Amino acid sequence: MTILADKYPRIADMKKRALKRMPHFAAEYLFSGTGYDRAMDHNQEILKNIFLTPRYLKGTVEANLKTKLFNMEYDAPFGIAPVGMTSLIWPGAEISLAKIANKVNIPYTLSTVACASIESVGKYLDNKGWFQLYPPQDKNIRDDLLKRASDSGYEVLVITSDIPASSRRERLRMAGVSVPPKINLRTIYQAAISPFWSVGVLRHGMPHFATMDKYQKSQGNKKIKKGYAGSQMNRYLDWNYLEEVRKIWKGPIVLKGLMDNRDALKARDYVDAIYLSNHGGRQLDLAPSPLQVLPRIRKDLGNEFPILIDSGFYSGQDVVKGLMLGADFVMIGRPFMIGIAALGSKGAAHAHYIIKDEIENIMEQVCAKNIEDLKKETVNLGKDFFMGSLD
Numbered sequence: 001m002t003i004l005a006d007k008y009p010r011i012a013d014m015k016k017r018a019l020k021r022m023p024h025f026a027a028e029y030l031f032s033g034t035g036y037d038r039a040m041d042h043n044q045e046i047l048k049n050i051f052l053t054p055r056y057l058k059g060t061v062e063a064n065l066k067t068k069l070f071n072m073e074y075d076a077p078f079g080i081a082p083v084g085m086t087s088l089i090w091p092g093a094e095i096s097l098a099k100i101a102n103k104v105n106i107p108y109t110l111s112t113v114a115c116a117s118i119e120s121v122g123k124y125l126d127n128k129g130w131f132q133l134y135p136p137q138d139k140n141i142r143d144d145l146l147k148r149a150s151d152s153g154y155e156v157l158v159i160t161s162d163i164p165a166s167s168r169r170e171r172l173r174m175a176g177v178s179v180p181p182k183i184n185l186r187t188i189y190q191a192a193i194s195p196f197w198s199v200g201v202l203r204h205g206m207p208h209f210a211t212m213d214k215y216q217k218s219q220g221n222k223k224i225k226k227g228y229a230g231s232q233m234n235r236y237l238d239w240n241y242l243e244e245v246r247k248i249w250k251g252p253i254v255l256k257g258l259m260d261n262r263d264a265l266k267a268r269d270y271v272d273a274i275y276l277s278n279h280g281g282r283q284l285d286l287a288p289s290p291l292q293v294l295p296r297i298r299k300d301l302g303n304e305f306p307i308l309i310d311s312g313f314y315s316g317q318d319v320v321k322g323l324m325l326g327a328d329f330v331m332i333g334r335p336f337m338i339g340i341a342a343l344g345s346k347g348a349a350h351a352h353y354i355i356k357d358e359i360e361n362i363m364e365q366v367c368a369k370n371i372e373d374l375k376k377e378t379v380n381l382g383k384d385f386f387m388g389s390l391d
């Protein structure tokens with residue numbers, strides 16, 4: 001790792017190389033938000049304005065990042081968020097990420113609309129995988145997905161709630177993003193000038209919704225239609241639906257995408273954890289940063305109920321801020337994809353190394369020997385931080 005760490009000491013240092021290696025449509029897919037990219041940009045602005053006042057004279061400490069969540073113990077307080085069409089971003093990414101996550105003992109979340117199937121990825125996760133469900137309208141498909149995930153050893157179910165309607169995704173339209181990629185002069189040209197990506201596609205096959213294949217075919221849809229995932233899923237989630245899933249899924253359930261404290265309070269009766277997120281700024285461009293709603297939700301839910309968070313966390317510094325404001329665990333989307341697009345699977349491993357090393361360094365600088373200690377440090381928030389009041 002030494003040489004990589006000198007050349008690419010931060011996630012952002014890998015981005016230029018990632019952009020060079022990806023076709024334009026894949027880069028737009030990864031790096032776009034929606035609307036005016038306001039929510040996506042705001043996620044980062046908010047993070048920039050959080051500070052930590054150090055306290056000293058506590059002697060030397062060796063940081064221990066081990067974090068318990070449900071009945072598991074992870075080696076770090078962060079994991080890999082679900083990213084759909086992962087192999088469109090970098091061919092073969094799902095399996096590379098699963099292997100790395102398993103090796104370094106952090107969770108990997110496979111998306112319903114990934115390009116590798118539940119079964120093919122499950123093999124690499126040693127019964128520790130997380131499966132993300134976009135709730136299908138057809139309950140037979142839903143139940144079959146849950147059975148396949150459970151049979152393949154996935155331990156945690158993440159249900160995504162923040163897509164009651166598809167978002168406009170203007171940049172994706174302009175870039176012509178689709179699955180499988182459209183074959184026209186423009187995309188052929190973009191792929192041709194991205195030879196590493198194209199060779200990856202030759203090796204791993206054309207990106208498609210591998211887990212959903214089975215249902216497409218059973219419905220006689222040989223071709224994956226544009227908008228299929230959006231039209232069949234996501235619009236049907238309500239509290240009854242959650243109750244039904246609860247009866248089927250035996251392991252922990254995490255509800256992803258909540259932002260409002262009333263939803264969070266209600267969710268406590270239905271699931272084992274909530275996961276605050278604005279989908280990396282890809283859904284509701286008007287949404288605040290999930291960090292802005294976190295302190296209030298933590299206060300309302302008390303200290304025991306697990307809260308996960310994502311959206312805009314690009315570094316160990318960012319993860320520390322999330323933990324100090326009350327999250328138990330931080331999930332990370334684009335940074336792992338930047339790593340893998342820049343340097344293949346060693347880049348994803350490097351992204352993990354960077355974030356973990358940054359957290360360790362901060363903990364040792366503030367003499368926090370474990371995550372619980374770290375959470376007691378004094379956090380300072382910029383004046384525009386809060387949405388509403390904490391009362």
Ligand SMILES: Cc1cc2nc3c(=O)[nH]c(=O)nc-3n(C[C@H](O)[C@H](O)[C@H](O)COP(=O)(O)O)c2cc1C
Pocket residue numbers: 029030031081082083084085111112113114132160256277278279280281282310311312313331332333334335
């Ligand atoms: C390209 C891309 C695809 C995504 N696909 C999914 C998905 O299939 N399911 C889901 O729940 N969230 C999905 N998300 C949202 C991520 O799980 C996560 O909430 C978001 O990426 C966090 O923000 P970050 O990328 O700034 O870390 C996707 C995000 C990106 C960037």
